[in-house]
Amino acid sequence: MGLKQVSLQDVIPLRHIVLRPGKGIETCYFEGDESSTTRHFAWIEREHVQSVATVMLSSREIEGVSVPYQLRGMATDPDLAGRGIGSHFLQALHEELDSSWWCNAREVAVRFYERNGLERIGEPFDIPGIGPHYVMVYKKTAGSE
Ligand SMILES: CC(C)(COP(=O)(O)OP(=O)(O)OC[C@H]1O[C@@H](n2cnc3c(N)ncnc32)[C@H](O)[C@@H]1OP(=O)(O)O)[C@@H](O)C(=O)NCCC(=O)NCCS
Numbered sequence: 001m002g003l004k005q006v007s008l009q010d011v012i013p014l015r016h017i018v019l020r021p022g023k024g025i026e027t028c029y030f031e032g033d034e035s036s037t038t039r040h041f042a043w044i045e046r047e048h049v050q051s052v053a054t055v056m057l058s059s060r061e062i063e064g065v066s067v068p069y070q071l072r073g074m075a076t077d078p079d080l081a082g083r084g085i086g087s088h089f090l091q092a093l094h095e096e097l098d099s100s101w102w103c104n105a106r107e108v109a110v111r112f113y114e115r116n117g118l119e120r121i122g123e124p125f126d127i128p129g130i131g132p133h134y135v136m137v138y139k140k141t142a143g144s145e
Helices: 008-019 085-096 107-115
Strands: 002-006 039-045 048-062 065-076 101-106 119-127 131-138
Touching: 002 085, 008 039, 008 048, 008 065, 039 085, 048 085, 048 101, 048 131, 065 085, 085 107, 101 107, 101 119, 107 119, 107 131
Parallel strands: 065 101
Antiparallel strands: 002 039, 039 048, 048 065, 101 131, 119 131
């Protein structure tokens, strides 16, 4: 089936298992999750949510250009990680979103995002309790997918 826009409740289970393991479910909710401009997406096959991500309107100035959207909470079902699902999902999101977007990428995910067309910006920084991150950006240009 592929990319689908879903509800907040649909993305919470994978956020919890993958991104906040062992932590309370309340830690899985982000500021802005319920905003009318926030969209939650999933990669779904045979009604199984295989990967999730959330796109929020959260403008950030990068190299003098305003990048409107932030990707947050990307997580693939651990039983299915490393099989290309996240890459298919991101390519579909590139097509779905009409603009450039940025994210705070965990160090372990930097190569994954680079392979999918994002650029790393600047020096690493620490998110307490989670670890080192890099700002990364996907620059949507005319003709890019
Ligand atoms: C990063 C993630 C979303 C990629 O989804 P995926 O379906 O595994 O993606 P793909 O199979 O297309 O690509 C796998 C890549 O992700 C990397 N990766 C990061 N964490 C991984 C994990 N726990 N298991 C497997 N691969 C992982 C692999 O190194 C691989 O990169 P490489 O091919 O350059 O070595 C997924 O692995 C995941 O949920 N990881 C843990 C949570 C996380 O780090 N999320 C990103 C927050 S910024």
